[in-house]
Amino acid sequence: MSELKNLKGRKVLVHDMALRDGMHAKREQISTAQMIEVATKLDDAGVPLIQVSHGAGLGGNSLQHGFAMHSNEEYWDAVVPKMKQAKISCLLIPGLGTMKELQSAYDHGVRSVHVATHCTEADTSPQHIAYARKLGMDATGFLMMSHLNDPKGLATQGKLMESYGAQTIYITDSAGYMLPNDVIERVRALREVLNPETEIGFHGHHNLGMGIANSIAAIEEGASRIDASVGGLGAGAGNTPLEVFVAVCDRMGIETGCDLFKLMDLTQETIFPMMDHIVRVDRSSLTLGFAGVYSTFLLHADRAGKKYGLPSRDILVELGRKKMIGGQEDMIEDTALTMAKERGLLKA
C-alpha cells in the first residue's frame, strides 16, 4: 500500500447508520423515544445524514427480517420534525422494498435513499433509483457484498446505477471482509468509469477491525461519503464506529463538520447502555469477516444454532460456502435443519 496521502482539507459527508443498521443489532427493537434521543443528539453533533428505518429498510417488517417495534412511518414521524440540520435517509432493497414504500418515505419527510442491490445485480434497481430522483431525493446506488465482485465488474455495476440516476455509488462491505487494498482497487475502478460529478461512498463493517482503515483508504482514492455508526451500533461487529472515525479525521485534517466530543458522549451515555449484547469483534462476528458472510446473519445464526444444538460458527461457515447473500435469512434455519439431520441431531 502506498504512503498515506495528505488529506488535509478534504471534505467528507458522513452518514450515520445506528438507527438503521443498528436495528439489526437490536433485533429491530428500538423505541421511538430512543430514535428521537439518538437522532437529535446526532443532529446536534452536526451529522448531516441520518438513516432511520427497519434494519432491512423499506418493506423490512416481515417474518424473514423480523418485525420492528414500530412502522417505518412511525419512526420517521417521530424523528423528522425534530431535525435542525440533518436530513433523514432510508434503505431500499429491490425485491423487498417497492416504489410505493419509497413514496411513503418521501411523504413522511425522508429525503435521501440508499437503493441497495447485491454487487452483481444493479439492473434490478432502475425503477427505484429513477423514482427517487423523480421525487427529488438524494439517490445512492449501494452495491452490497462488494467483495464478491472484482473491481472492474463492480465499476460496471456502479456505472449502470449512475445511468439510472444515482448521484453517489457506494462500495458496501456488508461482510466486513475487505482490506484497504480491496477498497482502494474498487474506488479507483469506479472513479475511472463514473462521471466526475458522481460521488463515491464506502460503507464498512468492523468484523476484521478494518472499518476506519478501509474508510480512510476510500477517502484517499477519492471517496467523499462515508457511512458509519455512532458507537458502532450495527450488524455483525457493527459499522465503522462514527466517533472513532471522526477522531481520526480530525487528526488527519479531513473535514466532517461533526463534533467529536458530542459523539463520544452520545456513544458512552446513550448507545452503550442501549446495546443488548456488546457489539464488537467476537467469535461469531470475526467468523463473518473471515468467511465473507453477510453481517446481518449473525443473530439469526446464533438463534438457529441454539434451536438445533449447532455451533453458530459452523452455520455461518456453511452459509459462506453455499454463497448465500443478503436477504437469504430463511436459508439460515434451512441450513441448520439440514446440518442437524446430517449430524444425527434430528431425524431425517
Place this chain on the structure above:
Amino acid sequence: MKKIKCAIIGPGNIGTDLIYKLKRSPVLEPVWMVGIDPTSEGLVRARDMGLKTTDKGVDGLLPHVLADEVQIAFDATSAYVHKSNSDKLNALGVLMVDLTPAAIGGLCVPPVNLETHAKAQAMNVNMISCAGQATIPMVNAVSRIQSVKYAEIIATVSSKSIGPGTRANLDEFTYTTSSAVCAVGGARTGKALVIINPADPPMIMRNTIYSLTDEAPDQDRIRESVLEMVKEVQKYVPGYRLVNGPVFDGNKVATFMEVAGLGDYLPTYAGNLDIMTAAAARTAEMFATEILAGRYQLKPVKEAA
C-alpha cells in the same frame, strides 16, 4: 389426435422454454413465435425448431390467426404490453395465457384453481410469477386446513435465470405475487420477497413459505396436506421437492422448498423457469381438452371501449 395450435409471444428464456414443453404435449402444438427484434436469437431458435416467426409483434401474427387456426396464445413479454396483446388476440377468439405480471385475467395456480378457471370459460388467465407458482400451493396446503392470517414467501432464484424484463420491473413481480398469495393462496394478508443470487455454479431455485395460522396449527393434518400438495405439483414439475419442514413454531408454519427444472432450455437450476412454463402448459392443456371435447367454444371478445 387433433391438437390445438398455439402462438408464443416473446422469444426470451420463458418463450423458448415453452416451445419444448408444448412440443411434448399430446393436445398442444406450437406454430408461431412472435418477436419485435429481427436480430433476436430467440426468433432464430424458434425457426430452427420449426415454428413460423414474425418480428412485427402481435400485429405480425394477427393476419395468420384464422388461416393457421391459432386458438391459444402465450404472452411472455412484459406487463406493459400485455393488455394490448390480449385485446387484439381475444378479438379473434384466441384464448390468452399470460405469463407476465399484468394480471388482467384470473390468477391461476394449477393444483389450486385451474378447474375453476376452465369451468368459467375464461379468455385470459394469468400465471402470476415463478415465485407465485412455486409457493402458493404451499400457502394453500395450509389454508385449506385452517385459516391463515398472514403468509410470507421468499423466493431465491439464480441470477442467470432472470431475464432483463423481470429485472427492470421487479416491483410488478412483487406486487402481483403478494396479491396472489392472498387471492389464490387463501391467506388474509400476504407478502412476497425475491432474491437474485449470482453464485456460480448457479444455485437451484429455493423457496421458503411461512404461514401464520389463526389457531394453533393442526400439525398432523397440515403435514399430510403439504405432502399431498407436493405430489400434485410434481405431476407437472417433477423437480418440486420439500427440503425441510413443515416446521412449526407457535402459529408459524414454515416449509422450505427446492425447484429443479427439466433442463429443457436453461439447465436444471432454473426451476423458476420450468415451474412457470410447465404451469402455463398445464393450464393450456386443460383448456385444450375442453375445446377438443366440444365443451368450450372460444368466442371473439369485443375490445372494451
